[in-house]
Amino acid sequence: MNGSSFCHTQPSTWINNDDIIAIQWIYMICNSFISMLIAFFLSTLINYYQLKKFKSIIESLTEQSMNNSIKNTEVTKNKTIETLSNFMPFKPYQSFYINQATSPITLDELIIEAERTYKFTIYPYDDMLLDMHYLQIELVQQSSSIIITIEFFSGYNVLFPQIEELFSIVFHASKMIQIWGELNTYRTEYLFYHNHNEDDTIKSHIVNIQPAFKTWYNSTFVHNANCGQLLDFNDIDGPLCSCSHRPYKCRNDQWSLEDASAYTYHEILDNNKIHDPHRCLAITKLSIVIHEKWDRHKVQQYIKENHTSRDDLGHFDLSCDDPSRDNLGCGELGHSDLSCDYPSRDNLGCGELSHFDLSCDDPSHDNPSRGDLGCDEPGRDGLGCDDPDRDDLGCGDLSTNH
Template sequence: MIFGSLVSMLIGILISRYINHYQLRDIKIAIQSSKEELLNMYSRDIEFRKSKEVKGLSNFMLFTPYKYVYIDQTTSPIIAEDLIIQAKRTKKFTIVVHGDILSKDLFIEIELIQKFQSIITRIQIFKNSTTVYDRIKQLLSTIIDVSNTIQIWGDINKNLFHYKDYVFFIYEKLQAVRLIDIRQDFKLWYNATFSHSTTGGQIIDFIDIDGPLCSCSHRPYKSSTDTWSLWKAVAYTFDENRYKTNSNIHECLAITKISKVIEEKWTRKQTLNYINLHHVNNQTIRNNIAVIINIKFYKK
């Protein structure tokens, strides 16, 4: 009897410690994630303000038109059902998660990348069970599938912890699929496409790597550990400012546009031709690219 009580007590202690361990782990993750998200929000605000100071950049342009669909807990299930049908016909998606972690105003934005027209859906994350709830869960389950290609910009996992308690977001499933980080691919493409100038100070043996000796105006980052912001990637590639429209919709579209350039392996000349065709009057980054091509790259 006493032995049984001791065993029960021991099991209870072990279970309690197990629960406390994982609760503490989740608390630590939440704190760290919140700190990182707050820093990201601050960085995005600085980036937005800097973008407003750049003169001459054109409005962001689309490669293909798009249809926009907003979904929240008041949306008709019929709208979500139509998106499910479209999602089943689509194999490539771009996903962005964003929102205010303090107010719990969270969103997931998804682009269904189709040949002639993309579909952008912005889904408000909520817990209340409504008539559209199950349809949203089905939609996300259709999209977040191992058979699909899902594109992102940077590491979104650190921001996903705040979505963990929202069942239809399928947090665990998103961890299981392969996410294509376009930011990493872009850095490799850009550095290989726009090499260091021969007159610069960067060591030639490391010509594709960002370094502190680099004085090239077309290479904004001077450390191999620096990561591209989406705004700068758009500005330096297309001579366009994605912030001019004040619309988050263009975040998915910008990632997809850059991914297409990488996939098609654009050359330096193709990039300049695009800028000359669409933004012939601009006197900003285009000039730097033109100088690079005229002085150095035509010999290749």
């Protein structure tokens, strides 16, 4: 019995040992798998935080680099502004401000001047904070200019008929109007009082100087020899351009009036003055450069003669002792100090505005060299677009407009 019992229980002992070994193997495999999962999880977690930290460092460095770049750009810009001279018009000018208190006599005299003028330059001003709107009109004449700043006011005023008459003369189809930018950016709704028709303005001969300047500037100040944007067949603006004298890097970019004056003449326009008359004068000045087809040498010569040779770049030094300044007048530029004591000034007239009109009826004005006095004869406008040299402003055929 005892032997039989021993033989019966022995196989059961061996089975239990096999199970234990199998369980141990399974346990070891599970532990290894779990350890691998834990290691993988920890590795992934560590990599995630390392990557996040790395990205944070990159973003911080990028932001710091951008801030430094912006600071450097601002410093460079400020230094550049400091080296610029105040804007200097080619000609002396008279300035008039038209508001509700203006004398009707002044408007009558300005209307007479507008009738005798062919070419005008206009520039709008908007003071959105005060909801005030202005239009600046330059009467471009042979030896000088007249700047009229008109304040637009609501309600009726006794000056409205005269202002309407002035607008009807300026925007007549026989006149030439220079602007900077597209007309739709000028907010023309402020140009119209009671009787002025918007269609009359649209029919006016309006010349946008802005794209003409871009064409002239790019052909005059070409890419540097090592510029990545340089192409044999085209001198366009592009993202590969590294030229410091060409600030715009897209072929569709258009120049601001401030940049055009700064890069061409090294002159700055004051943005802080709402009624700054230099805006119209700057457009006119750039149009003259385009008309006369200035080359790079002539531009640099102008800068050398008018700015870099001066001790004080912030002031105008138009001494009457310098023969090259004779056509600019004496005294402080920006004011009509056309002294009759100076012989070459006699043709400009002195005293009241009615004598400043450069009238074509005056025999003393028959000098052909003074043909572009804005008279009724189209051929005397000084901008005859039938002249091939004038095609660079997009003039077309003006003969039908007169």
